[in-house]
Amino acid sequence: MSLLVATVAVVASLPFGLATAWVLARREFWGKSLLNGIVHLPLVLPPVVTGYLLLISFGRKGPAGQFFEQCCGLVFSFRWTGAALACAVMGFPLMVRAIRLSLESVDRRLEDAAGTLGANPPWVFLTVTLPLIAPGVIAGMILCFARAMGEFGATITFVSNIPGETQTLPSAIYTFTQVPGGDEGALRLTLVSLVISMGALIASEWLARRAGGAGRIAS
């Protein structure tokens, strides 16, 4: 459950993360610091507060929740999709931060050079900018994934802790610790969590080396 939730959270928030990071890194506009603040809010707010805010806006009665239910039949409250949303919101600032930092370190002059070679701006982004920021994007995704795996407060507030529907790894561990004799189950899940996290780290390292190392390894 946790894996699915975390993966969906990362994949679904990636396009938004890229767009937000690009806007924050490249554009100057009125309200930029406000957007910046909103994006980073989940990082500083207590997770329970974030979860409650999600509940009142994306719940069945919330304005955003009603909108999504009507337009595409997507229900968040007390479903696994809600858990994914909570995880995405919590991981979003980390992802945006990582991508934005790598975007800011991209040599704009390379993009100019691509322009003089006939590439229009979308192509410049695809063929030059994106490959150059790939390590940053991957780092952002991993951070977001880790955050999603560990997310507890916002999830439990927003979608509760329903086994098989919204119960994620941390909330399952929490449940085990609350019942007598649950130590064994908790330990088992802890091991699972360790393995998954370690695997994600190693995978990210490998991906980042492949993406960033393409320029360094001569064929």
Next chain:
Amino acid sequence: MIEVAVSQKLGAFALDVDFKTDGRFVALFGHSGSGKTTLINLIAGLTRPARGRIVIDGETLVDTARGIFVPACKRRLGMVFQEGRLFPHLSVKQNLLYGAWFAGAVDKSGAELARVAVLLGIDHLLTRYPNRLSGGEKQRVAIGRALLASPKLLLMDEPLASLDDARKLEIMPYLERLRDEAGIPIIYVSHSVAEVARLSDTLVVLSAGKMRACGPTLDLMQHVDLFPAAEGSDDAGALILATVVQQDNGYGLTKLSSRAGEWLMPRLDVPEGRQVRMQIKARDVLIAAERPDGMSALNVFRGVVAEIGATDGASVELRVDCMGETLIARLTRYSVERLQLAVGAPVFAIVKSVSFDRRTLGSGWQDLRASDAGAAAE
């Protein structure tokens, strides 16, 4: 035909340039801060001018009065930057083909790629990545990348400035081949008199954002006031067209002939009968009122003083007409007065052979005079 008439303000700096030329190798010359790079960025479309128009071969790229601005990616102008700007995530081959792909000019056989790679001497580097290239190799790949985008005009922004002298000498012959073989007009930004003298047929001189002169390189190089010492240049000097007459292997000398007379120079690796251009720096020319005797210098030419430059500092530049060939000499003002030099005075110009700067030696210049005739200064 290249027509540029633009003005642009950047803080306290104002660029205001207006020229028209048919030159095949146009050098934008000026010291740092003269606006060369600003101007070439305007032509490339990386920045917008406040006012003005840019027309290349009849196609209007910018006309602020009519609201025309063609973005850089649609201009089909190849640009070579000072720092190369190769894409670090792509191999040399992918870098080279990047522009060709957008131009829709990738030919399947790879013949064009092979031709350019051989022309620039980079055919053995195709599978490497830019971080494994030397500075000179990077710059040649950057030139190839711009060429393969099949541009209508090649813009070069000080492509040699970031290289040391040895690398510059390595690239110069490729630039000459480009000029003579590629058939694409080139605009070349440089602050080096040596490069400009060796490569260009047309010269646009910029100073503090203003255009000082525009015209054939051969003519402009003879103007003593365009390359003044006051601006920190030690490089002023006349361009001489000469033909190699004989190689003297015993003394390691090369005999050349020009309109001024015969020259003896340290051995140049140029076949006999070939025409070369060489720049004789003003600081290497001595002036004598009488024919000197018992002197070590080998090159002595009879001439008359044609022009005496402005005399504000200690040194003065003198233009000497030697049988139709112009030499420029830098003397102290004191010497000018002591020798009682005036326009029309007969003098002897003395050039020490070993002082010749090889970096300024150019070849492949046979049709330069013809193309000069078509270059119009405004």
